[in-house]
Amino acid sequence: MRAQLFGTCLVDSFFPEVGEATVKLLRRFGVTVTFPKGQTCCGQPAYNVGYQAEARSVAGHFLSVFRGEDPIVTPSGSCAAMVKHHYPALFRDDPKMRAAAEQAAGRVFELSQFLVQVLRAHEKGFPGKGKVTYHSSCHLTRALGVLEEPLILLQSLRGAEFVPLPDAALCCGFGGMFMAKLPEISCALAEEKADSIVATGADTVTGCDAGCLMNISDAMKKRGSPVRVAHLASLLAEGI
Amino acid sequence: MSGAQTSLSFRSNAGKAVGNQKLRAAMKHAADTFGTKRIDAFAPVADVEAMRDRASAIREEVLKNLPRYVDQFVASATRAGATVHRAKDATVAKEIIRKILADRGARRIVKGKSMVSEEVDLNAHLEAAGMEVVETDLGEYIIQLEGEAPSHIIVPAIHKDRRQVGKLFSERLGVPYSDDPQVLTRTARKVLREKFLSADAGVSGANFAAADTGSLVLFTNEGNGRMVTTVPPLHVAILSIEKMIPSLADFPDFIRLLPRSATGQTITSYVSVITGPRKPGDATGAKELHIVLLDNGRTEILGGESRDILKCIRCGACMNVCPVYRTVGGHAYGWTYPGPMGLILTTLLTGMAKSHPVVDASTLCGACVDVCPVRVPLVDIILQLRRRKVREGFSDPKEKAGMALFGKVAASPALFALGQRLAGRFWPVVRVLGGKDVAGRMPAPAKTPFRRKAP
Numbered sequence: 001m002r003a004q005l006f007g008t009c010l011v012d013s014f015f016p017e018v019g020e021a022t023v024k025l026l027r028r029f030g031v032t033v034t035f036p037k038g039q040t041c042c043g044q045p046a047y048n049v050g051y052q053a054e055a056r057s058v059a060g061h062f063l064s065v066f067r068g069e070d071p072i073v074t075p076s077g078s079c080a081a082m083v084k085h086h087y088p089a090l091f092r093d094d095p096k097m098r099a100a101a102e103q104a105a106g107r108v109f110e111l112s113q114f115l116v117q118v119l120r121a122h123e124k125g126f127p128g129k130g131k132v133t134y135h136s137s138c139h140l141t142r143a144l145g146v147l148e149e150p151l152i153l154l155q156s157l158r159g160a161e162f163v164p165l166p167d168a169a170l171c172c173g174f175g176g177m178f179m180a181k182l183p184e185i186s187c188a189l190a191e192e193k194a195d196s197i198v199a200t201g202a203d204t205v206t207g208c209d210a211g212c213l214m215n216i217s218d219a220m221k222k223r224g225s226p227v228r229v230a231h232l233a234s235l236l237a238e239g240i
Numbered sequence: 241m242s243g244a245q246t247s248l249s250f251r252s253n254a255g256k257a258v259g260n261q262k263l264r265a266a267m268k269h270a271a272d273t274f275g276t277k278r279i280d281a282f283a284p285v286a287d288v289e290a291m292r293d294r295a296s297a298i299r300e301e302v303l304k305n306l307p308r309y310v311d312q313f314v315a316s317a318t319r320a321g322a323t324v325h326r327a328k329d330a331t332v333a334k335e336i337i338r339k340i341l342a343d344r345g346a347r348r349i350v351k352g353k354s355m356v357s358e359e360v361d362l363n364a365h366l367e368a369a370g371m372e373v374v375e376t377d378l379g380e381y382i383i384q385l386e387g388e389a390p391s392h393i394i395v396p397a398i399h400k401d402r403r404q405v406g407k408l409f410s411e412r413l414g415v416p417y418s419d420d421p422q423v424l425t426r427t428a429r430k431v432l433r434e435k436f437l438s439a440d441a442g443v444s445g446a447n448f449a450a451a452d453t454g455s456l457v458l459f460t461n462e463g464n465g466r467m468v469t470t471v472p473p474l475h476v477a478i479l480s481i482e483k484m485i486p487s488l489a490d491f492p493d494f495i496r497l498l499p500r501s502a503t504g505q506t507i508t509s510y511v512s513v514i515t516g517p518r519k520p521g522d523a524t525g526a527k528e529l530h531i532v533l534l535d536n537g538r539t540e541i542l543g544g545e546s547r548d549i550l551k552c553i554r555c556g557a558c559m560n561v562c563p564v565y566r567t568v569g570g571h572a573y574g575w576t577y578p579g580p581m582g583l584i585l586t587t588l589l590t591g592m593a594k595s596h597p598v599v600d601a602s603t604l605c606g607a608c609v610d611v612c613p614v615r616v617p618l619v620d621i622i623l624q625l626r627r628r629k630v631r632e633g634f635s636d637p638k639e640k641a642g643m644a645l646f647g648k649v650a651a652s653p654a655l656f657a658l659g660q661r662l663a664g665r666f667w668p669v670v671r672v673l674g675g676k677d678v679a680g681r682m683p684a685p686a687k688t689p690f691r692r693k694a695p
């Protein structure tokens with residue numbers, strides 16, 4: 001099986017280790033991974049604050065890079081949701097681009113979704129350790145509808161104990177540009193999230209979106225917490 | 241009204257609210273309590289999703305034919321003996337009500353909870369005409385004593401804890417201090433009872449208006465709503481035009497959805513259906529009933545892309561789960577309606593020029609959409625408003641320039657790679673320019689971006 005990897009701008013620029021872990025995981029399950037050259041960003045920074053023309057230009061670029069029939073896999077629930085739900089809407093009035101958007105929307109997967117639904121990676125399980133809790137990011141769960149897959153994967157971590165996070169569904173305050181536009185609220189929400197994480201007694205918190213994890217990580221660092229913040233891709237890949 | 245907090249100063253209002261630990265604690269507690277109660281109340285209901293679909297479809301039908309339903313309501317309410325007035329905006333509505341009251345020599349007015357009356361700022365107008373206006377919903381009474389506006393559409397004093405209320409009562413009413421909710425309620429009840437008995441008129445809102453029978457439907461908990469509408473000889477109800485429901489027969493789903501969504505109750509203590517004034521032989525009811533139907537921009541909203549907000553039945557569930565609302569409370573939004581539905585209504589009803597900062601007040605997390613009983617697509621509408629804000633030129637010039645740059649850079653692999661290199665090289669500078677709030681919360685860019693190691 002082949003898959004096109006969309007690294008996302010955040011992972012590409014700030015968290016290459018998440019990209020490498022994603023490649024390792026996919027290969028481990030027999031996937032031939034390609035990294036379409038010229039990929040950049042899905043366009044959310046512009047789309048979410050109302051810059052339609054700019055979002056269209058970036059989305060158009062994405063569609064010109066991701067061609068063909070192979071599934072598009074990305075280690076981000078938010079970027080997957082953008083392609084799946086907002087691309088077709090962005091090109092509502094442009095039949096040609098709309099067709100391309102719908103074609104891409106039909107084959108985009110968030111990583112945990114692909115691992116469970118397509119590769120059934122959880123059946124073999126992964127080596128794990130420690131006490132792990134999980135923040136369910138908003139676009140992953142609400143926009144993309146991926147609720148169970150990350151939990152299924154976490155449960156398949158042999159040797160690790162999973163502890164549920166109270167209020168896991170409450171937004172961490174990242175919100176993309178929201179973090180920059182209303183930093184006071186964003187930080188307050190991240191602190192609240194950090195409180196919940198610390199209260200679980202977990203040594204690791206994981207999730208499926210680098211943006212949220214970055215925001216959470218900052219709040220954890222500010223309080224000097226030793227809790228490790230790791231993307232689910234990294235967590236799963238380190239044992240294999 | 242609460243000081244100089246306007247929608248335009250949302251960012252600084254929010255900053256202040258975040259620093260107010262008492263407010264934060266009260267908000268978190270209240271929002272969590274309502275959130276949990278809501279979930280518990282829906283848990284035993286088997287067909288919630290189907291019920292939401294039906295309620296949503298009924299609201300959709302109302303919006304599709306709103307002028308027709310309003311006309312039908314006017315005809316049937318008139319037939320039932322009420323006098324119906326149409327008000328195109330707040331000024332007209334206030335003046336109609338003042339005149340109805342003044343013409344009958346009414347000076348002492350008791351009021352039931354009504355967000356529409358807050359929207360038009362009715363109390364100030366009546367007080368300026370020399371009338372005494374007393375809010376009789378406990379929460380409304382508390383904030384009226386404090387000189388504040390409601391901070392939640394269902395629980396107006398949600399931002400106050402019982403100690404603050406105890407202090408307020410002892411200062412304003414001269415009663416001994418107590419923070420026991422029972423004692424406080426008894427105190428308010430005693431004061432309000434006298435007001436009811438001597439009132440010349442009652443002014444209320446309504447949750448729904450049934451077009452087929454011309455009935456007003458009110459959901460209340462404290463019994464004050466029933467007293468306002470039945471004890472004084474004159475009852476004036478003010479409601480906005482979109483509160484129409486085709487028929488009383490459509491109510492069962494709303495009766496099940498509204499209280500559960502609003503306060504997590506399976507049903508409110510009182511559901512009043514008022515059809516015309518008291519008729520010979522009726523045991524209760526006002527002798528004279530006036531209904532003021534407020535447009536105030538709704539007809540215009542109906543013709544626009546964000547019309548679905550008019551499906552809203554004002555349950556408040558979206559604010560209870562909103563991470564932004566839970567953190568800053570209702571006053572920060574600067575106008576009558578807070579939270580996700582509130583920021584939308586504020587922008588649409590007061591205009592982008594007066595409100596554009598509140599369209600930022602969402603992380604787009606979608607928690608509101610999860611709970612809305614009538615499936616208002618809140619996130620989609622917020623995105624529409626953000627696009628409008630950009631289109632109409634209300635976005636920050638620096639942001640606009642930044643986004644124009646982003647649109648070019650992120651659509652060009654060469655520029656993107658260059659941007660990555662520059663950001664990496666000059667990160668310390670970016671950090672300073674980006675400030676501690678943004679770049680300061682991000683790690684330094686990776687030495688080698690993933691693209692250079694990717695397969």
Ligand code: SF4
Nearest residue numbers: 552553555556558612
């Ligand atoms: S938008 Fe929906 S959830 Fe919010 S107040 Fe209106 S009906 Fe309730």
